[in-house]
Amino acid sequence: MTLVKTPPPLSQEVDLSKTYDAVVVGSGAAGGMAAHVLTEQGMNVLMLEAGKKLPIEQELRSMQWPYDHPRRGDAPPGYHSLSFNEYTIRTPPYAKGSTFKHVMSYVGGWGGSDYVKNILVDEKDHPYTGTKYAWVRARALGGKTNIWGRLALRLSDYDFKGKTHDGYGEDWPISYADIQPYYDKVDLYLGISGVKENLPHLPDSLFQRPNKLTFGEVKLREGLKKMGRVLTPYRAGVTTDGLKHNKYRSKCYGRGACDRRPGGCDIHAAFDSPTGLIYPAMDTGHLTIRTNSIAHEVLVDKNTGKARGIGFIDTTTRKSYEAKAKVVIVAASTLESARLLLLSRSPQHPNGIGNSSGHVGHNFCEHVMGPGVTGLVKDMIGKPPTLDDGRPGGFYIPRFRNLKDKQPGFVRGYGFEGGGGFSIFPGNAFGTAGFGANFKKDVRDHAGAFIGMGGFGEVLARYENYMDLDPEEKDAWGIPTLRFHYQFGDNEKKMCEDMVVAGREMFEQAGIEVVGTDDKMLTEGWSIHELGTARMGNDPKTSVVNQFQQSHDVKNLFVVDGSTHVSASCQNPTWTIMALAWRSCEYLAGEFKKGNL
C-alpha cells in the first residue's frame, strides 16, 4: 500500500465581474458538500472562505514525535488558550484586555496547540458578547473539519419525529426515510468505519472495516449486553478500506497517535472537507475558491427582493468586494450563518434576510457534556503495551434513555464517547500519587488499564435561547459581533446528573472498578456541536427554511449547515449536516435547471 500524495488542484482565477450560478459561503462540511453536489450537476460555483488556505500537512504534522517538537506540541510564547476557569469566571469577550499576543479557544489547551494555532481563530480578532459560551471557530479552508473528532452518526425518527414521540419541541419536516438515501451517499463517497448493530435509534451506515476494541472495551460491551445496552466501536468518518474515486485521501493504516487532540489526519484517512469534497469538486472545472474573504452581507436585488450575491471583505487588503450569483448558499457554520443573515438588512428584509419569522438566531440547541466516569480494568494491570491509539476513537454507547422508558427528570437522551487502553502519553501519570521507583512502575503497569467515557446529551431547542447582533461590539474588520442569550436549563442539569449515575452503574455491572467520576457541566458551547438558529419547518411563521433548506422568504437563498437542525439529537451532527446538504443541493440544482430559482 502506498500513501496518496496528490497535491491540491490549482485554483482557478476568481472573476468577480461574472455572475456565478451559485456562491457558497463557507468551506466546512456543509459548504464542501454544496460545492461537491452542485459542481457534479454542472453548476458553476464560487466558494468564499473567510480563512486562509493552509499547507495543512505542515500544520498538522500528525506523525511528528513529541520530542522532535521544541515545545512538545505547545505553541510558542505569546499564545494563550482559554481555560475552563476563564470561561466560568468571566464573560465574553474573553480576550478583551488580555496581555497575551494571541488568545485561542480552549481547544488550544489540549496539548497540541502549535498544530492548530493557525487553524483556530484568534479570539482577539473575533470577539463576541453576552452570556458565557465557549465558541470554537476555525477559519481556514475546510473549517473545523480539519480537526473534528470524527464520530459519524446517523439520526433516527426518534430525533426527526421527537415531538410525536415525547411531545416536546417540533418535529422536523422530514423523516428518516427522506434522508436515508443521502446518508448512504455520504457513507459511500466519504467512507465510514463501524459495526452494524441494528438499532432503531442509531441507524447503521454502510460501513468499511471497523476499529478493534481493547480488552476493557470488550469487557464493558459484554457487561452492557446484560443490561440490554450497546457499546459499539467508534463510528468514525474515516476511510479504512480506501476510496477508489478519491486521489487525495489514503486509507487508515492504524499508525497511532490519533488521540493527539486537537489533531487532524495528515494522510486524510479521516474526512476533511478540502480533500474529501473540495479538491474533487475543483477537478470538475466548475469550482472557484476565494479564501481570505469574510462575507458580511447577502446582497439583495432591489426590484425582486431576491439574493443577488455576497458582499465580502478581503482580509489581506481590507477592501470590500461583491460576488454575484444566481443562487446564494450560506454554509458558514450554525452561528456564523445566523450572524450573516442578521447582518443582511435591507428595505425588503428589515430584520435580516430570510427572517420574516423572527426566528433567525433562535431555537439554538447543541450537546451538553462534562459528566463522565473513569474505571480501572484490573485484568490489564501489568500487561505489555499494545498499539491502542491507532484508532480514530474508542467506542460509542448509544442513547438508552427515553426510548421505551420515560425518565421522571428529563426528556430525550444522551450517549457516551469513550475509550480504554494504551496511548502515546500515559495520562494516568498525572493521577498517580507519589514519586520514585514505585511511582514509575505504577504508571507503567497501569498505563493500559484505564477506561473512561463522557456523556453527550441533547440540549433542548428553546426559542428563548438565542443570539443576536451586538449593537456596539465589532470584530477586527468592523463587522458587528454576535451576542449570546443562552444557558442550559433544568432538563440539561437533570440529564447530566443521570449521566454520572448511569455511567457508574454500567462500569460496575461490567466488573470495572470506578476510580473517578466527574459531575461538572462544561461551559455552554464546549461540545462544538452548535445547531439551530435557522431551523427548518413547514410553517414560514415559525421556521426559517423549508425541508430543502431553502429560505421561506427568498427562494434563491439556501442555508445548508447545522443552523437548520430542528433539534440537536444526542448524536453528533456532521454526517447529518452533509446528508441534508446533499439532499438540498440536489433539489436546488433541479430547480435551478427548471428556472425556478
Next chain:
Amino acid sequence: MTVTRREMLAATAATAAALAAPLAAPEAAQAAEAATVVPKFFTAPEFALVDELAELIIPADAQSPGARVAGVATYIDFRLAESLDTDQQAKWHSGLAAVETLSQELHGKAFLQGTPEQRLAVLTKMAAGEKDPKTPAEHFFQQLKGWTVRAYYTSKVGIHADQHYKGNVYQRGDFAGYDAK
C-alpha cells in the same frame, strides 16, 4: 515539511540507534553530561537541584533511564527561559528556594549536600500534601511533578524505552485488539 513514509522509517531507525547508545552508557558519564549543560533560565545551582529532584521523581530503573537522561531539567529550563509568564518564572525560583529552606530545617544543610536518605526525606515531606498542598514546598511539588511527568513521557526515553510505545509507524499484519462480537 511533509514526512514521507521512507523518511518516517529512517527516523524510526535513527531513534532506535539513538536510544541504544545512552542506555549502555554508565551513569557517571550521564551525570557528567547533565553537569555540562549551561542553563538559560535557572542558575547553575538551581539547575542541579531541578535535575536531581526530577531524577528522584522518575528515577532510572531496570526498564529505562530516568528523568536525568531524558533531559527533563533541560527541557523545563528551555521552556521557562522563553516564557513570557513572569508569575510562573517567579514560582520556580521561590519553589526551589522553599526546597532549600525545608532541607535546612530538616537537616541543616543544602539539599544537594544531603545524603541520599536526607534528600529522600525532604522530597517525601514535600509530597505529603500532594492531594491538598498547603506549604510553599508542597505547592512546588505539584508544579515540579507535573512538569517532570510531561517532559519525561514526551521524551525519547519515556516514549520508547519506558513505555515501549508501538505506534507512529506503518502497521503490518493484524491490528491490536478484538472484534466487536
